[in-house]
Each structure stands twice: as structure tokens, then as C-alpha cells.
Amino acid sequence: xxxxxxxxxxxxxxxxxxxxxxxxxxxxxxxxxxxxxxxxxxxxxxxxxxxxxxxxxxxxxxxxxxxxxxxxxxxxxxxxxxxxxxxxxxxxxxxxxxxxxxxxxxxxxxx
Amino acid sequence: xxxxxxxxxxxxxxxxxxxxxxxxxxxxxxxxxxxxxxxxxxxxxxxxxxxxxxxxxxxxxxxxxxxxxxxxxxxxxxxxxxxxxxxxxxxxxxxxxxxxxxxxxxxxxxxxxxxxxxxxxxxxxxxxxxxxxxxxxxxxxxxxxxxxxxxxxxxxxxxxxxxxxxxxxxxxxxxxxxxxxxxxxxxxxxxxxxxxxxxxxxxxxxxxxxxxxxxxxxxxxxxxxxxxx
Numbered sequence: 472x473x474x475x476x477x478x479x480x481x482x483x484x485x486x487x488x489x490x491x492x493x494x495x496x497x498x499x500x501x502x503x504x505x506x507x508x509x510x511x512x513x514x515x516x517x518x519x520x521x522x523x524x525x526x527x528x529x530x531x532x533x534x535x536x537x538x539x540x541x542x543x544x545x546x547x548x549x550x551x552x553x554x555x556x557x558x559x560x561x562x563x564x565x566x567x568x569x570x571x572x573x574x575x576x577x578x579x580x581x582x
Numbered sequence: 583x584x585x586x587x588x589x590x591x592x593x594x595x596x597x598x599x600x601x602x603x604x605x606x607x608x609x610x611x612x613x614x615x616x617x618x619x620x621x622x623x624x625x626x627x628x629x630x631x632x633x634x635x636x637x638x639x640x641x642x643x644x645x646x647x648x649x650x651x652x653x654x655x656x657x658x659x660x661x662x663x664x665x666x667x668x669x670x671x672x673x674x675x676x677x678x679x680x681x682x683x684x685x686x687x688x689x690x691x692x693x694x695x696x697x698x699x700x701x702x703x704x705x706x707x708x709x710x711x712x713x714x715x716x717x718x719x720x721x722x723x724x725x726x727x728x729x730x731x732x733x734x735x736x737x738x739x740x741x742x743x744x745x746x747x748x749x750x751x752x753x754x755x756x757x758x759x760x761x762x763x764x765x766x767x768x769x770x771x772x773x774x775x776x777x778x779x780x781x782x783x784x785x786x787x788x789x790x791x792x793x794x795x796x797x798x799x800x801x802x803x804x805x806x807x808x809x810x811x
Contacts, residue, residue, distance in 0.1 A: 473604060476603040476604060477600075477603075477604075479603065480596060480599045480600055480603050483599060484592050484595065484596045484599070487591075487592055487595060488588060488589075488592050491588035491591065491592070492585060492588050517609065525703065526618075526629070526630040526631055527628055527629050527630070527701075527702065527703070528618075528621070528622050528628045528630060528776075529628055529777065535618065535630070537609075537611060537614045538614060538617060538618070538621075538630040538631050538633075538634055539613065539614050539617070539634060541631050542631050542634040542635045542639065545631065545635060545705075545707060546635075546642065546643075546646050548707075549646055549649070549650065549707055549796075550646065550649055552800075553649050553650050553653040553803075554653070556653055556657060556803045556807065557653050557656060557657065559807065560656070560657045560660045560661050560806075560807060561660065563660075563661055563807070564660055564661070
């Protein structure tokens with residue numbers, strides 16, 4: 472069980488490293504998506520019970536997994552897809568204005 | 583030197599994260615135990631994930647649908663190019679025939695996922711994504727012009743607004759019936775026999791509204807993002 476949490480931690484660290492070191496905007500979006508996948512994996516791992524089946528209470532069920540984190544994971548997937556689309560649309564606008572995706576060359580974004 | 587600083591930051595973060603993740607306490611499952619024991623009687627839906635999404639946390643789902651609406655509006659505002667020249671590729675006959683063969687089945691699958699969302703795995707969001715896939719496949723294979731002709735942009739925006747308004751009106755019926763917003767069993771909706779197609783009160787209606795909204799919204803997002811000068 473702990474190995475799943477270790478995988479989640481490693482994935483989150485990979486995502487943060489990608490965001491901090493890469494200079495290409497699309498690679499930064501990929502890093503954000505890696506973190507998002509790690510969070511969804513954490514939610515699914517939290518709902519796990521050994522031997523549990525899907526939370527559909529039809530006839531003849533014995534043990535089902537926790538339904539609350541699964542509902543939250545569904546929310547997270549939808550919001551993640553929406554934010555990814557939003558980020559990519561903003562990147563399209565930035566590219567059409569600056570003709571580059573390198574954050575070092577986009578001077579207006581420098582803080 | 584520039585690579586060292588992020589690495590140190592990541593190492594500090596990783597140690598904090600490992601302390602947080604590996605030393606977690608026993609999870610408190612009292613709320614989910616309540617859902618598992620009395621969720622079917624309270625909502626009438628045997629799929630507990632759908633019951634939580636559209637009954638217990640219906641307001642949360644309304645916010646989620648609002649996010650999709652906002653993103654679709656913002657992308658349609660941000661990327662307002664009229665033409666799409668990127669997808670000018672032509673495929674072989676097999677691709678066209680296969681795509682036109684599977685499109686009706688995709689529609690049936692999407693509607694099935696939406697309508698049986700309270701009985702089996704699926705629901706408004708999943709079925710909506712399958713319905714949006716129809717528009718995406720049409721655009722990729724037959725070109726954006728044909729896709730726009732078959733499923734007009736105005737129809738999509740109308741469908742998305744209709745889905746969102748239906749969701750809110752179903753919620754307001756709960757207030758009119760003397761209960762709270764998005765009330766299901768407490769209002770005048772009959773829950774039916776759990777396991778039947780017409781059960782769960784508002785859950786199937788909300789599933790339908792969400793499916794229409796998500797399908798149209800994702801189709802709008804895709805069709806806006808492929809356009810260029």
C-alpha cells in the first residue's frame with residue numbers, strides 16, 4: 472500500500488521539477504498534467520479497500536470501495552481537462568504574438 | 583548552477599511530501615459508511631458515485647459544469663479565428679467508411695452512458711465526452727467545414743446553455759417544494775424502486791442536463807482550438 476504513495480510522491484516531484492526547469496511552455500503544461508495525474512492516483516489509492524468491488528450496490532455485493540474519493544476524482548479529471556484546454560489556448564495566443572514558446576525570450580512575461 | 587537550485591527545492595519538497603504521505607493516519611470512513619448503508623434509500627440510485635455527484639454534492643457538480651462553461655466561453659473568446667486550414671489532409675476510403683460506420687454507435691453509447699448513469703458505471707460527464715468525440719471525429723476526418731455544417735456552432739452553444747439552465751431549474755424546483763437547492767428525495771420527486779430505469783428522482787434528469795452540457799462544451803473547445811489564420 473505504501474508503494475502507491477511513494478509513486479504519487481515521485482510523480483509530484485517529477486511534475487514540479489518539469490515546471491521549474493523546463494523553459495518550453497508546452498512542457499510546463501505537461502508537468503502540471505503529471506501533478507494532476509498523481510493527485511488522481513492518490514484519490515483512487517485512498518478509496519481502495521482490499522477485495523472491494525465497484526461502488527454499485529446491486530444485488531449480491533459484499534465489500535465495495537469508498538465512493539467519495541472516486542466522485543472527487545471525477546471532478547478533478549473534468550476540471551483538469553478544462554484547465555489544460557485553457558492553458559493551451561493561452562499558449563496559442565502567446566505564440567501568435569511572440570512567435571516563440573521559450574519563456575526566456577518572452578520578455579513581457581518576466582516578473 | 584541554474585539546475586542546482588530547483589533540485590534542492592525539489593529535494594526539500596520531496597522530504598516534506600514523504601513525511602506527509604507515509605505517516606498518514608487511519609482514514610476516517612464514517613461519512614462513506616453512512617453513504618454505503620443508507621445512500622440507496624436516500625437517493626434511489628444504486629450507483630453510489632453518481633448518487634454522491636448529483637445528490638449529496640450536486641452543488642459541487644453545478645460548479646464543475648460552470649467551469650466547463652467558463653472555459654468554453656473563454657476559449658471561444660480567446661481564439662476567435664474563423665478558418666481552419668490545418669486539417670486539410672485526405673485519408674483513404676477505409677477511414678471515411680469506418681468513421682461513418684461507428685459514429686451512430688458512438689451516439690448510442692453516449693446516450694446509454696448518460697441514461698443509465700444511476701445504474702451502471704458512467705454518467706453525465708463520461709457520456710458527454712463520448713458525444714463530444716462524435717464532433718471531434720467528424721472534424722478530423724471530414725474537415726471542419728463539414729463538421730460545422732452537420733452540428734452548427736450556434737446549436738452547440740444553445741445546447742450548452744440549455745444543459746446549464748436545466749440543471750439550475752431542477753435545483754430551483756427543490757426550493758419551490760419547500761426544501762433546499764437541488765433537493766431530491768426531500769422535495770416532491772419520487773425516488774422509485776432502486777435498480778429501475780426510472781428511479782433516483784432528479785439524478786437521471788441532472789445526468790441528462792450534464793451530458794448535453796459537457797458534450798456541447800467539449801465540442802466547442804475542440805472546434806475553437808483547431809482554428810488558425
